[in-house]
Amino acid sequence: MEDLSRWKEGFEVSWSTTPTRLVYRHSRLDRAGSIVALVVLALGTVALFVVGLPVPLVGIAGGVAALLGAFAVVVNRRGVEVDEHQLVVHRVLSSQSIEWSDIAAYYHPRGTTRLGLASIIAALGGLLLVLRGNTSRFSLILESKSGKRVGVLDNVHPQTPGSPPLDTLVRERVVGQLSPDLRTVFGAGARVEFGPVSLSRLEGMIFKRKRIPLAELGDYSLVQRKGRLVLSRGKALGVDPAVRWDRVPNIDILLTLFAELKQAAPTPHPAW
Known part of the structure; x- marks a missing residue:
């Protein structure tokens, strides 16, 4: 307990010493899972063609592989971008942004998890979900003055060497502001x-x-x-x-x- x-308030991160724009993304394993799913499905399509299944079935399988491949490309853009003015969270099919000056409050989640789309895609390929059970969690929930909420992912990592953890950076900025x-x-x-x-x-x-x-x-x-x-x-x-x-x-x-x-x-x- x-x-x-x-x-105590004791954040050592100084925004003035950080780059003007920081990018945080999921780990290579998380991003590779969606690509692996694509490869497995593509190989499965080839296998269907080799064993001589009817062309319509091969076409359907190829269409499914192409669709999931498109999802794999989109999944790889998931992450968070931070600069002096705002924070932007990129999800699979959408993005959310919130300006620092518009933040009225923040919350710490209870730590519950939800199944990430990358895991679902990888499960269709039969790999990532079994091997890792990837999940997406929020480390902070930012609330704007109008009540809009933006979740800050906690399983993303800085792409610039020496950058502070995203959770620390955001808390330092928000606590210092409020x-x-x-x-x-x-x-x-x-x-x-x-x-x-x-x-x-x-x-x-x-x-x-x-x-x-x-x-x-x-x-x-x-x-x-x-x-x-x-x-x-x-x-x-x-x-x-x-x-x-x-x-x-x-x-x-x-x-x-x-x-x-x-x-x-x-x-x-x-x-x-």
């Missing part, structure tokens, strides 16, 4: 909202419907358990309240402010 209250405004609200004593959790320098914390006065905040910790953010009170009896991890926006900033609020909370004096 990890005590998330100790999390943190000053949230800190201004927090410093003024107003309540800062993080979905089902809120913090206030004057009132303490609200976790779902549970109110915790500032004087009692030192007894609590925020921990992660099985995809949930849990408000733990050590060895106290009872069930600790929890919320789903992916429903708490800007969670890194929340953890930082929570740690600072605990340090600033008055120390309770024992009654004599």
Whole structure:
């Protein structure tokens, strides 16, 4: 179990030192899977022709191979491009973009996976799905001011040597952009909202419907358990309240402010 209250803002990535455009793509094995599927189906088409099947069947098999080959070419464009102004996610049949200045919040997914199209194509060729079981996951979900969401793939790798991991780069940029405004609200004593959790320098914390006065905040910790953010009170009896991890926006900033609020909370004096 990890005590998330100790999390600190300490990103060392400096955007000014990175190239003006970074490209992140899937690994060679992921991209090769779609090509392997094409080759297998092409060889299968040749085999059908050699054994002397009727021409229509050969034509159908060749058409299927050509169609999947086109998909293989498209699959190889999957990835993420990042520059000073925006982030663009290229998927198999579409692309999504979001400008840094338009980001209002970000979320950490629970870590669930979904079957990638490259795996399906490779499964038709009988190879990649069996050998690797490739999946596509999101490391972050970015939300714009209008509510549009863009998922940042976590299984892509930088194409420029020495580039930072995509997750680190995006978090550094987004946290650095959102943190000053949230800190201004927090410093003024107003309540800062993080979905089902809120913090206030004057009132303490609200976790779902549970109110915790500032004087009692030192007894609590925020921990992660099985995809949930849990408000733990050590060895106290009872069930600790929890919320789903992916429903708490800007969670890194929340953890930082929570740690600072605990340090600033008055120390309770024992009654004599």
